[in-house]
Amino acid sequence: MLKVLLVQPVHASLKSLEEIFHEKNFVSRAVKRITFPLGLMEIGSVLEKNGIPVKIVDLDRYLYHFINDKNISNKTVTLFLEQSLIKEFRAYEPDIIGFSGNYNTNAQFIERCCKEVKKLNKDVKVVVGGHYFTNSYRKALMDADHLDYVVLGEGEEVMIDLVRAVENNDEASLNSHRHIVTKANAAANAITNKSAAMVADLETLPPINYNLLEDIPDYLSSKLDMHTIVSRGRTLQAVTMMTSRGCPHSCTYCASYQVHGKKMRAFSVDRVIEEIDFLVKNYDINTIAFEDDLFTYSRKRTIEMCQKIVERWPDRFILNFPNGIAVYTLNDEVVYWMAKAGMKEINLAVESGNQFVQDVVIKKKIKLETVKPVVDILKKHGVFVRAYFILGFPGETLDMMRDTKNFAKELKLDWSIFSFATPIAGSELYATALRNNNLVSDNLEESTYSDFRLKSDDWEPEDVVDVQEEANYEVNFLRNYNLVEGDYKKSKTIFAEIVDDYPKHLLANYSLWRSHMGLGEYTEAAEIEARMQKLLQAEERNMRILKKYDLLNEKPFSQILVAA
Ligand code: B12
Numbered sequence: 001m002l003k004v005l006l007v008q009p010v011h012a013s014l015k016s017l018e019e020i021f022h023e024k025n026f027v028s029r030a031v032k033r034i035t036f037p038l039g040l041m042e043i044g045s046v047l048e049k050n051g052i053p054v055k056i057v058d059l060d061r062y063l064y065h066f067i068n069d070k071n072i073s074n075k076t077v078t079l080f081l082e083q084s085l086i087k088e089f090r091a092y093e094p095d096i097i098g099f100s101g102n103y104n105t106n107a108q109f110i111e112r113c114c115k116e117v118k119k120l121n122k123d124v125k126v127v128v129g130g131h132y133f134t135n136s137y138r139k140a141l142m143d144a145d146h147l148d149y150v151v152l153g154e155g156e157e158v159m160i161d162l163v164r165a166v167e168n169n170d171e172a173s174l175n176s177h178r179h180i181v182t183k184a185n186a187a188a189n190a191i192t193n194k195s196a197a198m199v200a201d202l203e204t205l206p207p208i209n210y211n212l213l214e215d216i217p218d219y220l221s222s223k224l225d226m227h228t229i230v231s232r233g234r235t236l237q238a239v240t241m242m243t244s245r246g247c248p249h250s251c252t253y254c255a256s257y258q259v260h261g262k263k264m265r266a267f268s269v270d271r272v273i274e275e276i277d278f279l280v281k282n283y284d285i286n287t288i289a290f291e292d293d294l295f296t297y298s299r300k301r302t303i304e305m306c307q308k309i310v311e312r313w314p315d316r317f318i319l320n321f322p323n324g325i326a327v328y329t330l331n332d333e334v335v336y337w338m339a340k341a342g343m344k345e346i347n348l349a350v351e352s353g354n355q356f357v358q359d360v361v362i363k364k365k366i367k368l369e370t371v372k373p374v375v376d377i378l379k380k381h382g383v384f385v386r387a388y389f390i391l392g393f394p395g396e397t398l399d400m401m402r403d404t405k406n407f408a409k410e411l412k413l414d415w416s417i418f419s420f421a422t423p424i425a426g427s428e429l430y431a432t433a434l435r436n437n438n439l440v441s442d443n444l445e446e447s448t449y450s451d452f453r454l455k456s457d458d459w460e461p462e463d464v465v466d467v468q469e470e471a472n473y474e475v476n477f478l479r480n481y482n483l484v485e486g487d488y489k490k491s492k493t494i495f496a497e498i499v500d501d502y503p504k505h506l507l508a509n510y511s512l513w514r515s516h517m518g519l520g521e522y523t524e525a526a527e528i529e530a531r532m533q534k535l536l537q538a539e540e541r542n543m544r545i546l547k548k549y550d551l552l553n554e555k556p557f558s559q560i561l562v563a564a
Pocket residue numbers: 011012013034035036037038039040042043060098099100101102103104105106127128129130131132151153154155156159242253254255256259260291292293323419424425448449
């Protein structure tokens with residue numbers, strides 16, 4: 001039987017990782033946590049169930065050790081990862097190697113690895129899949145000599161077909177497979193009849209075999225400080241799960257449907273509860289981050305799941321929703337049960353505070369007047385409310401972006417995340433930006449996702465960067481809702497965590513100082529004052545911030561500057 005090696009490359013851009021490593025600036029959350037490579041775990045479990053030997057190598061876990069183990073060498077991150085993979089490859093001697101490519105940031109590294117493994121064994125078959133490759137397969141196959149197949153969409157069932165066809169040397173069935181693009185297909189331009197695979201009934205998938213991963217404790221450990229800021233006081237044993245696939249909506253910036261489709265498919269509540277039970281018994285988990293695109297798509301299912309969690313494990317869990325929860329799915333009853341089951345904080349997917357942008361530009365179509373009542377319900381149930389916003393869509397003016405800033409303020413959120421619009425391959429945003437010449441560069445592989453890569457007749461990219469900074473500083477720091485309302489205990493928790501991660505952040509220090517002052521903790525406040533004095537001396541940028549945000553005459557800066 002052929003052996004399969006499945007590889008999860010690091011999710012962040014290697015360029016940014018090299019910079020982080022070079023500067024020894026490991027505070028970045030990108031390298032402090034690792035989470036399950038769920039796609040490969042699902043595929044691996046299916047292969048195994050079908051008697052196909054399989055191993056998973058998660059390079060994110062290697063990276064985690066590279067960054068966190070103190071005796072690391074002076075190699076570059078890229079070289080270290082490449083050599084780690086080669087070692088695994090030599091030891092396992094697979095016949096087929098599959099790379100997961102969900103991000104454009106993965107593409108160049110995967111290409112390098114394909115080349116290296118083909119050097120070691122020219123007969124090994126190289127297959128890639130995932131979100132990025134499903135959307136960019138044509139380019140991938142044209143560019144890379146060392147790539148044999150791209151699997152489109154969900155790979156569980158297709159990989160079985162692929163392994164069997166490779167085993168039988170049946171190139172014809174690979175070429176004609178609806179969900180596999182071969183080099184021959186690309187060369188003959190015979191790819192019009194291909195489409196993304198979708199597992200019709202998720203219940204037919206076997207339970208995930210967690211033993212496919214090495215060192216599960218690395219993934220669970222609270223040291224990784226994943227997912228949450230309000231619950232860091234507790235020792236977390238955290239996992240990620242995906243209980244449903246698909247989303248019927250059509251937000252222009254999203255490309256998830258290209259892989260998981262628009263039709264909702266879900267595991268039954270009982271199956272989810274069984275899996276949680278397994279994870280509790282085997283790994284003592286107490287935190288779950290749900291990675292579903294639309295976790296609350298059914299109020300009935302959400303309530304049923306939460307009720308069963310409460311029944312079985314009262315007060316055990318912290319439930320987390322890093323992808324954002326759709327505002328329209330929440331009401332008092334749903335929030336009550338989610339909070340009772342362990343939702344201490346929520347990320348609301350709001351994205352814009354301008355109705356025209358909602359309806360026409362991003363087609364998310366949230367009615368803005370429905371958001372505040374939902375925020376109020378969440379607060380009533382003691383949930384820490386964070387919301388996601390995106391700025392910088394072509395078609396959105398700078399004033400519309402400022403509407404988003406003001407809307408976030410009015411919502412009285414605990415925190416607001418303002419991201420830049422990112423043209424993801426496969427999204428409507430990408431297609432229109434390409435057509436209308438709104439892309440700064442169409443080389444997706446250069447993108448780190450955190451840089452802003454769009455242009456428009458209405459603004460320069462730097463203007464959007466300015467509005468984003470302004471929104472973040474004003475809403476989260478200077479007019480932070482908890483500071484304004486005098487909930488200094490809560491604001492202290494929030495800003496202490498931020499200062500811990502970003503000790504040189506002037507406004508985070510200032511906000512922590514205000515929290516301590518509000519609580520009458522003058523000794524702690526004095527320590528922060530001393531730190532801010534150094535920060536002002538060290539970086540010219542900090543004086544600019546004081547001037548721009550009218551802080552020169554505010555305490556403690558007025559005193560610090562006089563003393564200086
Ligand atoms: C979990 C997750 C993350 C985790 C990943 C951790 C990890 N170890 O995997 C973290 C938090 C790191 C992350 C980060 C980001 N993410 Co993300 N993430 C997800 C999410 C929610 C779930 C992924 C998942 O586990 N799915 C479950 C499994 C079952 O599905 P899957 O991974 O897609 O795998 C299936 C297929 O893709 C395919 N497949 C995958 N690999 C392979 C390999 C082979 C060989 C084969 C045959 C098939 C195959 O088969 C699998 C089984 O069906 C998806 C959304 C989604 N619905 O998938 C977004 C998603 C993948 N992320 C996305 C984005 C935009 C980001 C960020 C940019 C967000 C941000 N603004 O910071 C960053 C990227 C960081 C970076 N590169 O610098 C986009 C993809 C973007 C793109 N195509 O370019 C998605 C689709 C979300 C969206 N709605 O658009 N993310």
